[in-house]
Amino acid sequence: MTPVVQLDGVGHRFGSAANGVAAVSDLDLAVRRGTFTTLLGPSGCGKTTTLRMIAGFIRPTSGRILLEGTDATDTPPERRNIGMVFQSYALFPHMTLTDNVGFGLRARRRPAAEVRKRAGEALELVGLSHAADRKPGELSGGQQQRVALARAVAIEPSVLLLDEPLSNLDARLRVQMRQELLRVQRETGLTAILVTHDQDEALQLSDTMVILNGGRLEQQGDPRTVFPAPANRFVAQFLGYDNFPEVPGFGPVTIRPEHVRLTAAVTGEEAATDSVELAGTVADVTYQGSHCLIGVDTAGGRLNCVHPGDDFRPGEAVRILLPRHRLVELADAHTPAGAR
Incomplete structure (x- = not known):
């Protein structure tokens, strides 16, 4: 047509x-x-x-x-x-x-x-x-x-x-x-x-x-x-993706804050096989009504996480779990994608 x-x-x-x-x-x-x-x-x-x-x-x-x-x-x-x-x-x-x-x-x-x-x-x-x-x-x-x-x-x-x-x-x-x-x-x-x-x-x-x-x-x-x-x-930044973690074994990736999971840093807890695990420290907690937006400092930079409660505090050590199926691999930042 x-x-x-x-x-x-x-x-x-x-x-x-x-x-x-x-x-x-x-x-x-x-x-x-x-x-x-x-x-x-x-x-x-x-x-x-x-x-x-x-x-x-x-x-x-x-x-x-x-x-x-x-x-x-x-x-x-x-x-x-x-x-x-x-x-x-x-x-x-x-x-x-x-x-x-x-x-x-x-x-x-x-x-x-x-x-x-x-x-x-x-x-x-x-x-x-x-x-x-x-x-x-x-x-x-x-x-x-x-x-x-x-x-x-x-x-x-x-x-x-x-x-x-x-x-x-x-x-x-x-x-x-x-x-x-x-x-x-x-x-x-x-x-x-x-x-x-x-x-x-x-x-x-x-x-x-x-x-x-x-x-x-x-x-x-x-x-x-x-x-x-x-x-x-x-494109990722314009559409609201603000996490660009350095993940071992991956090239440039992004993940949305609502897909990042936080747990307490418990020594000896078994790693999740379906997720990439990073260590971090809570930097700030912002109350947003139905959830909190939690900023976490990692060795590769800041990550944001949407969390249902306010049970984490600034300065607290945490485990960051990035589900593998939620990681979006990116092309070079200056490479247009056309009709991709």
């Missing part, structure tokens, strides 16, 4: 070819119809530049962009049939919700009756049909974001682009809006690409997550494949 969006060796440099800065380098990406893809990474990794190239706001300096199998590298934004939801909502304050949602349709010179019908359907989809005659200033931030989503959906785009649309919302509302985004995408069958720096957001929403670093692809794939098997140290 032809991808809805395909990037072939796409790159972009800001400034001159000799002295410019590479924002995106040699990026390959194929987005399947009806899927939710997230571009994930820290600030400055190239994810927003990538989104803006797909939208047509920035032209690639190398490679090509195909939409529905057709080369659209030089196609202007208004001819790409792309819906976009911005971080800032970008609503017209003097217009009603109906007029805001119908704006894109009017720009496409759709008949007035069709504009009213589709704007009404889009508002109903996001649960705001009762507020159709209100102005954006009368709504909460979450409601304004839903209006922006309805406006993008109303034009029935080939692909829906979302540029960190939830970053201005408080934590609880952000979680609610994630669920709303996913519901709308699933109900409409739209192909969606979301830019985010929030790993939880990417894990919840993605069919495919694409992790970028310095403009280059580090790893992409189903979250259920990527999360338990980060390809290298950068």
